Amino acid sequence: MSSVSETCQPANVTIDHRKGPRRRGDALYAAIFEATLDELTEVGYAELKMERVANRARASKGSLYRRWSSRAELVADAVHHTLPGCGEAPDTGSVREDILGGLRGFAKLLNGPSGEAVRGLMAETIRDPDLMEVVRTRFVEPGVNVFLDVLRRGAVRGEVRPSALTTRIASVGPELLRQYFLAHRSPVPDQVLVEIVDEVIMPLIRI
Amino acid sequence: MSSVSETCQPANVTIDHRKGPRRRGDALYAAIFEATLDELTEVGYAELKMERVANRARASKGSLYRRWSSRAELVADAVHHTLPGCGEAPDTGSVREDILGGLRGFAKLLNGPSGEAVRGLMAETIRDPDLMEVVRTRFVEPGVNVFLDVLRRGAVRGEVRPSALTTRIASVGPELLRQYFLAHRSPVPDQVLVEIVDEVIMPLIRI
DNA sequence: GTGCCATCGGAACGCAACGTGCTCTAGCCT
């Protein structure tokens, strides 16, 4: 390594960023979010420590605590800003396929880092009940609207009884899935989704 | 205090139980369980500390860790041994009333210390996924059988379609209730139970 | 009754992560 030009960074010295390139604003936010998602994926919510995230993002603990007062807020923000929204409902022309497709998309999210986030945030609601509203607003309610749209289209086609077009009925699928997710190890088997659809939702919305 | 008879306990001295009355076996178990339930009720799972339980039970941390390797195991055992079982299903002759009664009993449990325990144990499953099976075995499955019995009686009376006599359908009520409980502050309003029954379960099991 | 010993209560310990405060410095703005 002695032949390395002095314009190159030596490989085995710890860079002290008090005298190194230093990020601010959006670049720093993005780096912290990325580090948070990576930690969430690699070690899970329980082992996600503020210091680990800071080191991974090449940031300081102070920079984290200046923006988020707790691990829960950091994770909620990171997942919210990085992940795609709940997306659009599929539109296959069949209520059963649409609902199954919606649940599969939801399950795919739960089986990734945002599932870890939901698990972790639900756990933190013990210490901070205010988090319940955050979880509902960001992770629960958006999903319900997708299913409500599916039911509306099904009602137009005559597949769904009109009195089934309620928030509560649209929530049944996601809620049963979420409950299964919280009570079992990941990933959620596809067979569970099929059973929820065929055994519960289809009989529930039939004319 | 010099006039106090030596057969009386002085009121304001700290008793060192290295030389005081000392319990063993069942008496000690009972005292620890009682202290755990009291802490669960008064400060909740999040603030339940092993040292607080030990002091409250007039026991030592060592005695606790000799029996349970973690707070979660202690709480699970304490609730399981102290609380009544899920009880019997009501039998009013009406499926709707039976289910509503069953859900009300379940909600009453959730609104007490065993609800705190469920919340806390669900939270701990992040660190110890094995706890999921404990929660399911002790707090979830027993409830389902109650509702399955209700459905069977309803089917005999012709109130329930026979194809609805499945574990999954019997679980819908408890699962929706549990999901609501986890996502909102206690206590669960009775109106929620009524809506679950009238908007979801009754349409689902109709002939 | 007497002695034994598993178990108790109490206290101290090392450990890990939290959240904060301090110093020095880089980057932006005027």
Next chain:
DNA sequence: AGGCTAGAGCACGTTGCGTTCCGATGGCAC
């Protein structure tokens, strides 16, 4: 160019965990 905001790194006090040690005790065998 100079000043000010904000970031990096480090050290600290705090809390709760789970363990270990010590002296004491109460039930049991004899």
